[in-house]
Amino acid sequence: MSDSVAGRVPAPAVRHPTWWDRLRINRNWLGFWFMAPAAAILILFLAFPLGKGVWLSFTDAKIGRAGSFIGLENYEWLGLPWWRDSDGVFWLSVFNTLVYTIVASIVKFAVGLYLAILLNQNLPFKAAIRSIVLIPFVVPTVLSAIAFWWIFDSQFSIISWSLRHLGIIDYNINFLGDPNNARASLIFANIWRGVPFIAITLLAGLQTVSPSLYEAATLDGASKWQNFRFVTFPLLTPIIAVVMTFSVLFTFTDFQLIWAMTRGGPVNSTHLMATLSYQRAILAGNLGEGAAIATAMVPFLLFAIMVSWFGLQSRKWQQGGEDS
Amino acid sequence: MASVEIRDVRKAFGSTQVIHGVNIEIEDGEFVILVGPSGCGKSTLLRMIAGLENISGGEVRIGDRVVNDVPPKERDIAMVFQNYALYPHMTVADNMAFSMKLRNAPKPEIEQRVSKAAGILGLEKLLDRYPRQLSGGQRQRVAMGRAIVRDPQVFLFDEPLSNLDAKLRVQMRTEIKELHQRLKTTTVYVTHDQIEAMTMADKIVVMHDGIVEQMGAPLELYDRPANLFVAGFIGSPSMNFVKGKIRAGAQPSFEADTGGVYPLNTAPAGSDGMPVVYGIRPEHFQLADNGLSAEVVVVEPTGSETQVVAKIGTQELVCIFRERITAKPGETIRIAPDPNLVHVFDAQSGARIS
Numbered sequence: 001m002s003d004s005v006a007g008r009v010p011a012p013a014v015r016h017p018t019w020w021d022r023l024r025i026n027r028n029w030l031g032f033w034f035m036a037p038a039a040a041i042l043i044l045f046l047a048f049p050l051g052k053g054v055w056l057s058f059t060d061a062k063i064g065r066a067g068s069f070i071g072l073e074n075y076e077w078l079g080l081p082w083w084r085d086s087d088g089v090f091w092l093s094v095f096n097t098l099v100y101t102i103v104a105s106i107v108k109f110a111v112g113l114y115l116a117i118l119l120n121q122n123l124p125f126k127a128a129i130r131s132i133v134l135i136p137f138v139v140p141t142v143l144s145a146i147a148f149w150w151i152f153d154s155q156f157s158i159i160s161w162s163l164r165h166l167g168i169i170d171y172n173i174n175f176l177g178d179p180n181n182a183r184a185s186l187i188f189a190n191i192w193r194g195v196p197f198i199a200i201t202l203l204a205g206l207q208t209v210s211p212s213l214y215e216a217a218t219l220d221g222a223s224k225w226q227n228f229r230f231v232t233f234p235l236l237t238p239i240i241a242v243v244m245t246f247s248v249l250f251t252f253t254d255f256q257l258i259w260a261m262t263r264g265g266p267v268n269s270t271h272l273m274a275t276l277s278y279q280r281a282i283l284a285g286n287l288g289e290g291a292a293i294a295t296a297m298v299p300f301l302l303f304a305i306m307v308s309w310f311g312l313q314s315r316k317w318q319q320g321g322e323d324s
Numbered sequence: 325m326a327s328v329e330i331r332d333v334r335k336a337f338g339s340t341q342v343i344h345g346v347n348i349e350i351e352d353g354e355f356v357i358l359v360g361p362s363g364c365g366k367s368t369l370l371r372m373i374a375g376l377e378n379i380s381g382g383e384v385r386i387g388d389r390v391v392n393d394v395p396p397k398e399r400d401i402a403m404v405f406q407n408y409a410l411y412p413h414m415t416v417a418d419n420m421a422f423s424m425k426l427r428n429a430p431k432p433e434i435e436q437r438v439s440k441a442a443g444i445l446g447l448e449k450l451l452d453r454y455p456r457q458l459s460g461g462q463r464q465r466v467a468m469g470r471a472i473v474r475d476p477q478v479f480l481f482d483e484p485l486s487n488l489d490a491k492l493r494v495q496m497r498t499e500i501k502e503l504h505q506r507l508k509t510t511t512v513y514v515t516h517d518q519i520e521a522m523t524m525a526d527k528i529v530v531m532h533d534g535i536v537e538q539m540g541a542p543l544e545l546y547d548r549p550a551n552l553f554v555a556g557f558i559g560s561p562s563m564n565f566v567k568g569k570i571r572a573g574a575q576p577s578f579e580a581d582t583g584g585v586y587p588l589n590t591a592p593a594g595s596d597g598m599p600v601v602y603g604i605r606p607e608h609f610q611l612a613d614n615g616l617s618a619e620v621v622v623v624e625p626t627g628s629e630t631q632v633v634a635k636i637g638t639q640e641l642v643c644i645f646r647e648r649i650t651a652k653p654g655e656t657i658r659i660a661p662d663p664n665l666v667h668v669f670d671a672q673s674g675a676r677i678s
Contacts (some may be wrong), residue, residue, distance in 0.1 A: 007549035082532035215376050220470075221397035234413040320646070 056291035063285040074292035092292060093264075093271040099183065100272060101251045104190045108247055109240075111191065112198030117228075119199065120206045130203075137196035138148075145260030148189040152176050152261070176262055179269030186270055189257055194250070198243055205239035206232065245308035249301060273297050325385035326400075327352045328373065328509060335368055335534075342368055343534040345382065347614040350481045350527075353508045355501075359521040360531035360557070366514045367409035367482055369531070373512060374480050376404050379560040387475055402471035406487060410455040416466050417442075417451040420473045441472040444503070457525045461492045468503065479504075481513040485520065497523055518558050522546065530554050548667075552674035555603050555667055561631070563603045564641045567671060572596035578668075583637020584616055587663040592677060600677060603667035606631070609643040615660030636658060 023029050057074055059065025079086025086249065119130055136144065151158055151174035160172040175185045209232060217231050255274040258264065264271035271279075273293055281290020327349040335343040343365040350356045358366040371377040373384055375396030384391050391399050402423075410419050417438055424434045442448050445465045455463055464484060471479055474507055484500070501524045504511055515521055521528045522542045530537045530545065530553070537557075538550040549555035555563050563569045568580035576591035578600070586602055596673075618634035618641065625631075630649045634641055634657060651657050668677045 202557070210407065210409065212405045212407055213408040213411060215374075216403070216405060216470075217411075217422070219374060219396050219401065219403050220474075221426045226426060230426075231411060 003029055053291050053296050056287055057295045059288045061287040061291075063123070063282075063287060070288070074288050075296075077289065078296065089268050089271065090273075090276065090296075092268055093273050093276040093293075094185065094296075096270060097142060097272045097274075097297075100187060100190070100254070101248060104187050104194065104251050105248050107187075107191050107242065108194045108198050108251075109244060111195050112243075113202055113240075115195065115199035116202035116206055117232075119203050130200075133199055134196050137200075138191050141193065141256040142260050144193060145189065145257050148185070148192075148257075149176075149261050152185045173247060177266055181268060182262055182266060182270050186258060186261060189261065190251060190254060194247060198247060201239065201243045202236065205236050209235050241308050241311045245304065248308075249305045252301060252304065253297070327385075328478055328512065329385040329511060330369070330373070330382070331355075331381060331385070332382040332383055333369065333371075333372065333384060335365070335372060335377065336380045341380075341534065343372075343380075346531075346534075346536055348529055348536065348539065350510060350512065355504050355511045355513065355524060355526045356529060357513045357515060357521040357525035358529045359515055359518055360537075362516055363533075364531040364597045365534040365538055365573055366516075366531045370403075370480055370482055370512060370514045373397050373478070374401055392440065395546065399478045400460070400474075400475045401480055402476040403569045404467045404471055404476075404484045405480065407484040408455075408467040408484075408487075409472075410463055410466055412455050415452050415454055416447060416458070416469075419455070420469045420617075423470070423474050427431040428541050429553055437473050437475070438469075441469045444472060444506070445469050454503075460488050461496060464488065464496055465499075468500070472503075472507070477510065479511040479513075481515075483517070484513075485517075493520075499561070500524060510672045519560060522558065528558075529556060535564070548676070549603075550676050552601060552603075552669050555669065555676075559605055561606050561642045561644070563605050563667070566602040566604075566639050566641075568600065568602060570595045570598045570668070578666075580637060580639060582639035583654055585660055586616070586666075588666065588668070590661045595677075601669040601671050601674075603669060604641075604661045605665065606644040608662045609641070609663040610662065611645060611649075611657065612657055612660035615658035617656050618659050620649075620653050620655050620657055622653060623649055623651065632657070 017025070056067075058069055058071060059067035060070045060073070078090045081091045115133060119126070119133065123129060150156060152245045154172060154174055154177055157172060157175060159175075160169070164172070165171045174181060176182045187316060213231055213235075214227055217227050222230065253274050254272060255278065258270055258272055258275050259278070262270045264275045268276075273296065277297075279290075279295040280293060281287050284290075328348075330346055330348040330350075332345045332347060333343060334341065337341060346365075353503055355644070358369060360366050364589050368377060372379050373386075375391065375394065379392050384390060386399055386401070403516070411422065420438045420441055421434045424437065427596065438451070441450070442451055442661050445468060447462070447465055450458065450462060450466075455466065458466065464487075467484070475569050476601055481500070485496055497520060500513075504524075513520075514523065525542055527539065528545055529539045538545055538554045545554060549558060549563075552565070556565065566578075566580045566582065566586065568578055568582075568586075570588070570591050571577045571579050571585075572591040572593075572595055576588045578586040578587060578588050579604070579678055588602075616636050618636045620632060620634050621640060622633040623630065624633075625648065628646075630645050632643045632645065632651075634643060636659075641659075649657070669675060670677055
């Protein structure tokens with residue numbers, strides 16, 4: 001562009017802003033001012049308790065006693081799995097948490113995606129079915145946990161009852177009394193609760209895909225499966241990354257369902273890190289030790305967040321240009 | 325390449341019939357434009373040719389094959405969508421190669437065809453970009469590239485220029501026409517813009533309410549519209565219509581209900597007193613001292629021509645003159661319709677009389 005100003009109407013002189021003006025109206029500062037209240041709330045109610053929790057894990061605080069700094073002693077008690085004197089229950093809870101999170105998340109994703117695709121079709125009573133799908137998500141966790149508690153009850157289980165009357169089994173299944181059965185039952189209950197969130201979110205994602213893309217792909221010769229493989233799935237990956245991050249975090253830190261159904265039993269086989277931490281800190285009163293267990297969850301959660309962070313970083317095709 | 329034949333094609337969505345028996349013959353290599361107001365069924369007809377909509381009745385042939393029950397991918401057609409429908413997660417090259425990849429075409433062939441299409445459309449430098457990084461015109465070109473790569477029997481365009489700004493639209497119009505002259509692929513093009521239809525088509529099909537109103541070469545439609553609808557739809561600004569009666573005799577004329585007597589060259593026998601609609605295009609008025617006196621309402625100079633809205637009696641008429649008009653609103657000018665270029669339509673049926 002040329003610097004020529006010939007023929008232009010001259011602009012009037014402008015008063016230069018003072019530093020005070022800048023603080024008030026500069027876009028960057030303005031952004032800071034608008035952000036400040038939210039930041040203050042986050043620091044007060046999120047960062048502070050988190051810091052306090054981590055600090056507690058370095059003390060020998062008990063309920064009713066302030067405790068003093070003992071360094072990493074609480075963590076030394078937990079130990080590492082190959083140490084002879086490591087805390088076996090703690091490492092069992094780590095194992096349980098990983099199994100619980102991985103199995104439940106994978107199944108929830110598969111079932112959720114399947115349901116979302118199903119609900120995206122032109123079904124009769126579509127609206128009604130969509131709301132029904134949401135029910136497990138709407139029911140309070142404790143309520144559904146109690147329902148599952150009954151469903152899995154050793155004497156009155158409806159599943160055992162039905163199977164017995166169908167002549168498939170002779171004895172009631174010991175759902176919550178056997179370690180592996182208990183784990184499977186809890187994972188099932190968690191899946192039941194978690195699927196709607198994933199299904200509805202993915203459904204929302206599916207509905208943002210323009211139908212003309214499917215038409216174009218169909219004309220290009222794509223079969224139904226190829227439509228899904230080359231159009232639907234790639235376009236859904238950003239939302240899958242978000243929803244699965246949330247799902248993994250919520251599952252990993254699950255507490256209510258376990259506590260209402262098994263309280264970590266039988267023989268600690270369903271203790272997750274969250275329930276064990278609560279048991280040690282609040283019920284047993286060893287705040288420092290409980291805090292150490294809770295803090296030990298942080299690396300796992302950070303890892304999950306990092307995975308999704310790098311997976312989430314907007315893909316190349318999402319960048320640049322205005323929206324079409 | 326192939327011809328396309330549409331025979332008595334009907335379409336109903338549930339109990340509402342939207343296309344009531346349409347017959348169109350499209351010759352091999354022809355550029356045919358379906359034009360009409362929105363809701364006239366032109367897009368539906370195009371989608372039926374593509375196979376995206378079922379055909380409720382009648383027959384569609386591509387080449388000498390009836391395609392009513394042939395799935396879209398086997399019809400050997402390519403379509404350019406209004407919103408381009410580019411795959412956002414694929415680069416320009418991948419977008420263009422997608423159909424061939426699905427067919428498991430050998431890699432060198434894919435590359436060769438993509439680079440050829442890119443060459444035709446000037447997309448060579450954009451092959452690694454994603455659709456979001458392109459401007460509207462570039463996306464439009466990629467959409468066409470995707471069609472060219474397939475080397476189909478028929479190109480289908482569904483309002484491809486509607487999402488572009490006015491200037492780019494004119495440019496792309498020329499490009500599409502050039503492309504057709506070069507590839508000579510049979511093309512069916514849907515638009516609601518009659519200027520696009522006039523400038524690009526070999527043959528225009530004017531549709532309205534699910535039927536074909538008229539079919540023919542652009543200037544044929546312009547010069548001899550078959551009915552009031554086509555007369556009003558083709559041409560911009562549109563034709564002036566004046567209601568009135570024919571006065572036959574040695575020197576026939578037209579007497580407007582709104583006042584004024586307009587010139588006529590001929591009147592059909594026994595048409596004296598017949599109620600008709602007198603149609604005259606804005607550009608067929610001349611300034612003449614012996615013309616009808618008209619009161620100027622609005623003057624709109626565009627530089628190359630001047631558009632004047634003038635009133636004869638109570639009838640407002642749009643006139644376009646090559647000369648510059650200095651008249652002010654309220655003043656009187658004398659204008660004369662060219663009697664050789666006047667259209668007369670039956671007031672009742674709307675059909676052309678002369």
